[in-house]
Structures are given as C-alpha cells and as structure tokens.
Amino acid sequence: xxxxxxxxxPGDGIGKEVTPWAQKALEKxxxxxxxxxxxxxxxxxxxxLRDGAILPDDELERIKTTDxxxxxxxxxxxxxxxxxxxxxxxxxxxxxxxYVNLRxxxxxxxxxxxxxxxxxxxxxxxxxxxxxxxxxxxxxxxRDTPAExxxxxxxxxxxxxERVVRYAFELxxxxxxxxxxxxxxxxxxxxxxxxxxxxxxxxxxxxxxTCDYSHIDAATIYLVSDPSRFDxxxxxxxxxxxxxxxxxxxxxxxxxxxxxxxxxxxxYPSMFEPIHGSAPDIAGQNKANPTAAILSAAMLLEHLGFDxxxxxxxxxxxxxxxxLGSTVRSTDEVGRDILARM
Amino acid sequence: xxxxxxxxxPGDGIGKEVTPWAQKALEKxxxxxxxxxxxxxxxxxxxxLRDGAILPDDELERIKTTDxxxxxxxxxxxxxxxxxxxxxxxxxxxxxxxYVNLRxxxxxxxxxxxxxxxxxxxxxxxxxxxxxxxxxxxxxxxRDTPAExxxxxxxxxxxxxERVVRYAFELxxxxxxxxxxxxxxxxxxxxxxxxxxxxxxxxxxxxxxTCDYSHIDAATIYLVSDPSRFDxxxxxxxxxxxxxxxxxxxxxxxxxxxxxxxxxxxxYPSMFEPIHGSAPDIAGQNKANPTAAILSAAMLLEHLGFDxxxxxxxxxxxxxxxxLGSTVRSTDEVGRDILARM
Ligand SMILES: CC(C)[C@H](C(=O)O)[C@@H](O)C(=O)O
Ligand SMILES: CC(C)[C@H](C(=O)O)[C@@H](O)C(=O)O
Numbered sequence: 001x002x003x004x005x006x007x008x009x010p011g012d013g014i015g016k017e018v019t020p021w022a023q024k025a026l027e028k029x030x031x032x033x034x035x036x037x038x039x040x041x042x043x044x045x046x047x048x049l050r051d052g053a054i055l056p057d058d059e060l061e062r063i064k065t066t067d068x069x070x071x072x073x074x075x076x077x078x079x080x081x082x083x084x085x086x087x088x089x090x091x092x093x094x095x096x097x098x099y100v101n102l103r104x105x106x107x108x109x110x111x112x113x114x115x116x117x118x119x120x121x122x123x124x125x126x127x128x129x130x131x132x133x134x135x136x137x138x139x140x141x142x143r144d145t146p147a148e149x150x151x152x153x154x155x156x157x158x159x160x161x162e163r164v165v166r167y168a169f170e171l172x173x174x175x176x177x178x179x180x181x182x183x184x185x186x187x188x189x190x191x192x193x194x195x196x197x198x199x200x201x202x203x204x205x206x207x208x209x210t211c212d213y214s215h216i217d218a219a220t221i222y223l224v225s226d227p228s229r230f231d232x233x234x235x236x237x238x239x240x241x242x243x244x245x246x247x248x249x250x251x252x253x254x255x256x257x258x259x260x261x262x263x264x265x266x267x268y269p270s271m272f273e274p275i276h277g278s279a280p281d282i283a284g285q286n287k288a289n290p291t292a293a294i295l296s297a298a299m300l301l302e303h304l305g306f307d308x309x310x311x312x313x314x315x316x317x318x319x320x321x322x323x324l325g326s327t328v329r330s331t332d333e334v335g336r337d338i339l340a341r342m
Numbered sequence: 343x344x345x346x347x348x349x350x351x352p353g354d355g356i357g358k359e360v361t362p363w364a365q366k367a368l369e370k371x372x373x374x375x376x377x378x379x380x381x382x383x384x385x386x387x388x389x390x391l392r393d394g395a396i397l398p399d400d401e402l403e404r405i406k407t408t409d410x411x412x413x414x415x416x417x418x419x420x421x422x423x424x425x426x427x428x429x430x431x432x433x434x435x436x437x438x439x440x441y442v443n444l445r446x447x448x449x450x451x452x453x454x455x456x457x458x459x460x461x462x463x464x465x466x467x468x469x470x471x472x473x474x475x476x477x478x479x480x481x482x483x484x485r486d487t488p489a490e491x492x493x494x495x496x497x498x499x500x501x502x503x504e505r506v507v508r509y510a511f512e513l514x515x516x517x518x519x520x521x522x523x524x525x526x527x528x529x530x531x532x533x534x535x536x537x538x539x540x541x542x543x544x545x546x547x548x549x550x551x552t553c554d555y556s557h558i559d560a561a562t563i564y565l566v567s568d569p570s571r572f573d574x575x576x577x578x579x580x581x582x583x584x585x586x587x588x589x590x591x592x593x594x595x596x597x598x599x600x601x602x603x604x605x606x607x608x609x610y611p612s613m614f615e616p617i618h619g620s621a622p623d624i625a626g627q628n629k630a631n632p633t634a635a636i637l638s639a640a641m642l643l644e645h646l647g648f649d650x651x652x653x654x655x656x657x658x659x660x661x662x663x664x665x666l667g668s669t670v671r672s673t674d675e676v677g678r679d680i681l682a683r684m
Contacts, residue, residue, distance in 0.1 A: 075528065082531040090529070114566050116458040133530060138496070140532045144539065148500035150532040154475070158490035184580070186417065187432070188475060189424040190482045190492040197486065217587035218619075220562060224456050224591040238526070242584060245559035249566040277560075 003035040004304060007066040007269065011044040012084070013278025014288035014331075015072020021290035021335035022070050022272075025316075026297040028342050029309040034301075039066060043088055045076030054087035060095060068300050069096075069271035072293065073278040086136060093129050096268035098261035099160065100167050101127035101237075102299070103244040103275060105227075108318060110325035111252035115224065121251055123230035124175070126168040127240025129261055131160045132191075134237040156191040156236070161198050167264050168234040169206045178231035179203075179211045182219045182239050191236070199234070219243060223250055244275055255288075256321070258295035260303060270303050272296035286330045291317055294338055316341035345377040346646060349408040349611065353386040354426070355620030356630035356673075357414020363632035363677035364412050364614075367658075368639040370684050371651040376643075381408060385430055387418030396429035402437060410642050411613035414635065415620040428478060435471050438610035440603035441502060442509050443469035443579075444641070445586040445617060447569075450660060452667035453594035457566065463593055465572035466517070468510040469582025471603055473502045474533075476579040498533040498578070503540050509606050510576040511548045520573035521545075521553045524561045524581050537578070561585060565592055586617055597631035598663070600638035602645060612645050614638035628672045633659055636680055658683035 006026070010019035023038065030036060041059060048054055063069065074089040093101075107113055107121035137153035172179050181199050185192025196213065203211050214222065216239045222229060223246050233243060248254035254276040261271040274292030282288055298313035320338045329337070348368070352361040365380065372378060383401060390396055405411065416431040435443075449455055449463035479495035514521050523541050527534025538555065545553050556564065558581045564571060565588050575585060590596035596618040603613040616634030624630055640655035662680045671679070 081528040081534070085528040086531065112458075114457055114459070116454075116456060133496070138530070138532045140536065142500075143536075146500050146504070148536055150498045150536040152475075152496040152498075152530045152533050154480070154494040154496075156492045156494075158484075158488050162488070184583075186423040186427040187580075187583075188480070188494045189428065190480045191494050192423070194482065194485075194490055194492040217583050220584055220588035221591040221596070224566065224588065225595075238529075241526075241529075241559050242562055246562035246566065246588065249563040253567075254563070 001035065003037055004067040005037050005039060005065070007041055007063045007069040008038050009041045009043050009069060010072040011074045011278065012076045013073055013280050013283035015044070015074070015278055017283070017286065017288050017331045018274065018290040018293035019070060019072035021331070022293040022297040024335065024339060025294040025313055025342070026070070026300065028339055029297070029301060029312045030306060033309050034304070034306055044074060045079055045084060048079060048084065054084065055091050063092070064096065064268055066269050068269050068304060070297065070300065071271050071273040073274065073276065075278040077280050090134060092271060093261050096263055096271065097130060098263050098268070098271060099128065099130045099164055100260075100262040100264050101129035101240060102260040102262055103127060103240070103247070103257065105244070105247040105251050105257060107251045108256060108321045108325065110322040111256065112326065113250060113252050115250060118250065119226070119228035121227045123227070123233060124171065125233045125235065125240055125244050125247065126164060126171060127244065128160065128164045128236050131156050132237035154188070154191060156194060158194065158198060161195055162202065163264070165198050165202045165234065168232055169202055169209055172209045172232045173206065176231040177209045179209055180219070180230055180233050181211065181213045182216055182233055182235040182243065183213070184216050184239075186215060195236070216242070220246055223247055248275055254292065256291050256295070258292050258299055260296070260299045262303065272300040272303070286332060288331050290331050290335045291321070291338070294335070312342050343377065345379055346409040347379050347381060347407070349383055349405045349411040350380050351383045351385050351411060352414040353416045353620065354418045355415055355622050355625035357386070357416070357620050359625070359628065359630050359673045360616065360632040360635035361412060361414040363673070364635040364639040366677065366681060367636040367655055367684070368412070368642065370681055371639070371643060371654045372648060375651050376646070376648055386416060387421055387426060390421060390426065396426065397433050405434070406438065406610055408611050410611050410646060412639065412642065413613050413615040415616065415618060417620040419622050432476060434613060435603050438605055438613065439472060440605050440610070440613060441470065441472045441506055442602070442604040442606050443471035443582060444602040444604055445469060445582070445589070445599065447586070447589040447593050447599060449593045450598060450663040450667065452664040453598065454668065455592060455594050457592060460592065461568070461570035463569045465569070465575060466513065467575045467577065467582055467586050467589065468506060468513060469586065470502065470506045470578050473498050474579035496530070496533060498536060500536065500540060503537055504544065505606070507540050507544045507576065510574055511544055511551055514551045514574045515548065518573040519551045521551055522561070522572055522575050523553065523555045524558055524575055524577040524585065525555070526558050528557060533578070541576070558584070562588055565589055590617055596634065598633050598637070600634050600641055602638070602641045604645065614642040614645070628674060630673050632673050632677045633663070633680070636677070654684050
C-alpha cells in the first residue's frame with residue numbers, strides 16, 4: 001500500500017506547539033490504515049530572521065511533491081505585517097492553487113458559546129482561496145507624502161469563481177442542501193454580480209439545493225443573532241476570512257476551528273491548518289489549545305479518503321470537549337487527553 | 343435667530359415609517375431653541391420605478407443648500423442591487439464629501455444583548471466615508487462568458503485618510519482616549535501601511551491618546567468576546583460597514599443604532615440616518631422600531647451645536663428603553679412613547 005508523504009510546517013508562535021500534536025493524532029488515527037512519512041520544513045519568522053529566506057523555490061518545489069501539508073500558524077510581531085503572510089502563507093495557497101478554503105464551524109457539546117442562546121451551530125464556510133483582494137494587485141504612489149495614493153485591487157474571474165461554486169454545491173448535496181452566498185453586491189457591483197450570476201447558473205444543475213444571498217454586513221449580524229440558519233456559506237477570499245473568525249468566536253473560540261486549503265483538482269497538495277494565528281502573547285507557554293490543529297489532521301485524513309481514521313479523531317475530540325472542555329489544561333495535557341481516547 | 347432648513351429623505355421600506363418620527367423628535371427637542379423648516383425629497387424606489395429618476399442634478403443642488411439631511415433607508419428588492427445604493431445613498435455621501443461616517447454603539451439598560459456576558463458596551467466607529475472599495479472603481483470584461491474578469495478597486499489617499507484620522511483623535515480626546523485602528527494590513531499592504539503610518543504620525547500630536555491595531559478578522563472576534571475593550575474604532579469604508587452591523591447585533595439589534603455621515607469641514611450638509619436598511623420583509627406593517635431614526639435626529643442636533651436639545655432625545659430614549667425595551671410595540675407606539683417623555 002502507498003506511503004503518504006506529509007509536509008509539516010509548524011511556522012511561528014503557538015504553531016510550533018500545536019503542530020506536533022496534529023502530527024501525533026494523524027499518526028495514531030491512521031494506524032493500520034495508512035502509512036505516513038513526514039518532511040519538516042523550517043519556514044517562518046525564525047528562519048527569516050536567521051537567513052532572510054521566506055519560501056525558497058527549491059523548498060516550494062519539494063512541498064509540491066508531497067501528498068498533503070500540515071501547517072501551524074504564520075506571523076511574528078518582530079516582522080512587518082505582510083512579509084511572512086504574503087511571502088509564505090499566501091504564496092503557498094496561491095502557488096498550490098488551493099482554491100477552496102474550507103472552514104467548518106460547529107458548536108461542540110461542552111463548549112460555552114459567548115452567545116446567550118447559540119442554538120445548534122453547524123455550518124461550513126467555503127471561502128475562495130486564490131482570488132479577490134488577496135491577489136497582491138495594488139500599489140502606492142508618492143509614498144509617505146501628503147499626496148500619497150494607495151490602491152488594492154480585487155481580481156475575480158469566472159474561471160476561479162465557478163470552480164469554487166461547484167465545490168460548494170457538491171458539498172451542500174452531502175449536507176442540508178442549503179447555500180448562502182455572501183457578498184456586498186449592492187456596492188461591489190462588478191464582482192458581486194458575477195458571483196450571483198454564476199451561483200444562479202450552477203444552481204440550475206442542483207435543483208435540490210436552495211440558495212439565498214446575504215450582504216456581508218447582514219451576515220455578521222446573523223452569525224450573532226441566528227447562526228443556526230446557515231448550512232453552507234459560500235463567499236470570497238476577504239469576506240471568508242472575516243466571517244470565519246467571527247464564526248470561530250461564536251462557537252466558543254478559534255481554538256476549535258480547523259481549516260483546509262484545498263486544491264480540489266489534486267494537481268498540488270492541499271494544506272490543513274487551524275484557523276487561529278501564531279498568538280505571540282501566549283506562545284512558548286504550553287497554553288495554546290491544540291484541538292484545532294488536531295482537527296486539521298482529521299480534515300487531512302478525510303481529504304486523502306480515510307474517513308474512518310478521520311472519525312477516530314472527531315470522536316476523541318468530541319468526547320474530550322464534552323468531558324473536559326471547560327477545564328484549564330496545558331497544550332500537552334489536551335494533546336495527551338485526546339490521543340488517549342483514540 | 344437662524345432658521346435651519348432640513349432635507350428629509352424617507353427613502354424606501356421602513357424608512358418611510360421611521361423618518362416621520364425622527365422629524366417629530368427633532369421638532370420637539372428643539373422647541374424654544376432652534377427653528378427648523380423641512381424640505382421633503384421624493385427619492386428612492388417608488389420614484390425610480392415611476393419616472394426613472396434616482397438623484398437628479400437639480401435635486402442634489404437643492405439638497406446642497408440645506409443645513410442637514412434626515413435620511414431613512416434606501417433599497418428595494420424590486421430593483422437590482424446597487425442601483426439605488428450607489429446612485430442615491432452613496433452618491434449623496436460622495437457628492438457631499440461626507441468623509442466621517444460616525445456610528446456609536448451602546449448597550450442600553452433594558453436591552454437584551456445576544457451575548458451571555460456583554461459587559462459595558464460603549465464605543466464609536468469612525469468609518470471613512472468617501473474612499474476605499476466604495477469609489478465605484480472597477481469593471482468587468484467578457485461579461486457573462488467563462489472568460490469573464492471582474493475587478494473592484496480600493497482607492498485610498500493620504501488626503502482622505504488623514505482628515506478622518508484627525509477627526510478620530512479629536513473624538514477620542516472627548517472620550518476615553520483610546521483608538522483601535524482596524525484594517526487588514528497583513529494582506530492589504532499598500533492601503534494598510536498608509537493607514538498605519540498616518541495614525542502613527544497624527545498620534546504624535548495626541549500623546550494622551552493610546553492607539554492599538556487589530557486586523558478586521560480579529561476585530562469581529564473581539565466584538566463578540568470582549569466588546570467593552572473598544573472606545574474609538576477607526577477604520578475604512580468597507581470594514582466600517584461590516585463592523586457596525588456586527589456591533590448593532592451585539593448591542594441588541596440595529597434598531598438602536600444611528601449614524602451620521604459628516605462633512606466635518608461643513609462645506610456641504612451632513613446626513614443622519616439609522617444604520618438599519620429598508621427591511622422590505624416588515625415594511626408597511628407599522629412594526630419597525632423608530633428608535634434608531636430618532637437617535638439620528640439627536641446626532642443631527644449635536645452636529646448643529648444643540649447639545650442640550652440632543653440630550654432631551656437621548657434621555658427620553660434611554661428612559662423608554664429601560665422601561666419598555668422588551669415590550670413588543672408598533673412603530674407609532676414607540677414613537678409616541680418616546681415623544682411623550684421629551
Ligand atoms: C494570516 C492571514 C494572511 C490569513 C488570511 O487572511 O487568510 C489568516 O487570517 C487566515 O484566515 O488564514
Ligand atoms: C446600503 C449600503 C450601500 C450601505 C453601505 O454599505 O454603506 C449600508 O450598508 C450602510 O451601512 O449604510
């Protein structure tokens with residue numbers, strides 16, 4: 001049977017503390033089912049400060065040959081905002097054409113939501129991952145003068161939108177068959193109109209799926225006032241970034257939220273990461289919750305087709321949270337507790 | 343003493359039901375203090391459907407001669423998204439150079455927040471109102487083909503940013519002296535970097551004001567997990583739109599949230615409006631809460647320098663909510679109840 005080669009990129013801050021637990025959970029869940037080898041990549045702030053490298057071409061080429069990627073978190077306060085995020089994290093997402101950024105949100109039993117009446121929260125955000133305002137198009141003239149002008153350009157293509165729309169409809173068919181398109185089409189009329197037209201067109205092939213639409217501003221209200229209305233939220237790169245962080249808060253903290261950056265045509269490896277950041281304020285203190293990272297290992301397993309192995313992780317995480325979700329534990333304690341249940 | 347001429351634009355849907363109450367509250371609060379005359383403008387969906395006019399030049403010119411504007415809400419499901427929003431609402435904001443979009447959020451005593459532990463919420467969002475992704479720059483090629491490309495361009499100028507930054511610092515000096523800049527400078531590096539540099543520069547003139555920074559995604563988390571951390575939130579046009587709707591939800595519904603679109607250099611009239619939309623689902627049913635519209639009349643009075651008259655409205659609204667906030671009442675009942683307390 002095939003051996004899967006996994007690229008491991010712990011990255012920065014708490015990424016270094018939670019990623020080893022994601023790897024251990026992956027290994028344990030797949031025992032007797034799949035064989036993994038791991039290739040570690042020393043990428044992130046330390047590396048950049050040491051030798052100036054962010055994502056060298058030869059390392060990107062090696063990553064491209066792997067079967068999947070486990071990523072921790074990227075970002076460090078010592079380094080100007082954008083350098084690592086764009087040079088490493090977004091460069092991976094774009095170079096590997098990870099056009100589906102899949103972000104499930106679920107309120108686990110045992111977790112306290114900040115909402116007084118959260119209801120039954122269980123939805124998935126399908127965020128486009130390779131277009132929009134994340135392209136890096138834009139610039140500035142007369143920088144640092146009173147006449148400075150800075151632009152950011154959102155580029156959206158029918159090619160890029162249609163493929164992620166199709167993914168969302170396929171996903172909806174496996175769930176409660178409801179899609180909410182989120183955009184701001186009353187202001188961003190060019191991009192918003194294209195998104196809506198493509199959803200309408202593809203939707204004709206899926207008569208069982210009901211679709212509605214919400215402006216991004218209204219969607220942030222619904223996440224607080226009525227989050228259980230959502231099944232599949234389909235949106236662009238920036239709105240997806242915003243909504244999934246708010247969703248993370250609503251389900252009791254981004255510590256439980258995993259994500260997949262998926263190349264659904266499998267030309268390049270997909271990447272799995274917690275949605276939380278590097279959290280410099282608590283880094284190195286054995287405090288970060290590794291649950292989101294461990295859940296990202298489950299998403300990796302699902303992506304490779306090992307649904308039962310993924311279920312082992314999901315079940316262990318659910319049981320752990322139900323029993324000990326409100327107990328203060330260290331990173332290693334949570335990791336050990338979850339592994340012990342698998 | 344001077345007579346102030348107020349343009350009244352009820353607009354669409356519930357805008358038509360709540361704006362008369364804003365006008366009545368304005369009139370009553372200013373009794374013995376200031377004289378108002380009113381000029382009504384028939385603008386919005388009905389007008390557009392009747393004669394195709396959105397905001398004719400001569401009407402815009404008449405609006406420019408007024409002292410302030412009371413606006414209800416714009417938007418109608420019968421009309422393609424964007425036509426009225428951009429042709430009327432945004433055209434007013436841009437033509438009248440209303441560069442400060444001021445949006446206070448306060449959790450009133452007697453209102454139930456959807457948050458389990460909301461804490462003491464009292465902050466103001468200072469949203470830039472004339473730049474960013476709202477410029478209408480952008481377009482599409484090969485529309486409706488598989489090769490379509492649609493763009494949206496965010497234009498940001500040092501001129502436009504510095505004036506709203508200065509406004510935020512002046513406002514912070516009258517409040518708790520804390521500003522949180524919200525942007526996404528790890529991705530939108532051109533615009534984000536400019537905003538941060540200008541905040542840093544202007545901040546040197548205000549050593550008493552502490553400043554911090556939050557990415558937009560993290561800010562949506564804080565609004566749910568710890569909203570009392572905020573005093574003045576300073577942000578761009580799109581992020582301000584998103585954050586103020588979420589903030590409205592967190593303080594118990596956008597029914598309590600008013601806003602001012604302010605030309606702080608007073609070359610053109612400023613405009614006051616509830617932040618809620620036209621709510622077609624409940625329009626014409628005497629159900630909409632007029633409190634936000636009434637509070638926008640208070641903001642108008644403050645803007646014209648009638649602080650005591652504004653306080654009359656604030657006190658009446660506070661007392662009304664404290665006593666009857668959780669009672670189901672019609673638009674007219676709430677309006678009458680508030681006016682009776684003034
Ligand atoms: C770190 C940042 C560039 C990234 C994003 O904006 O996509 C993060 O917020 C995320 O959601 O994965
Ligand atoms: C109607 C729409 C164009 C408007 C905006 O996006 O500014 C509204 O959402 C608001 O917040 O005033």
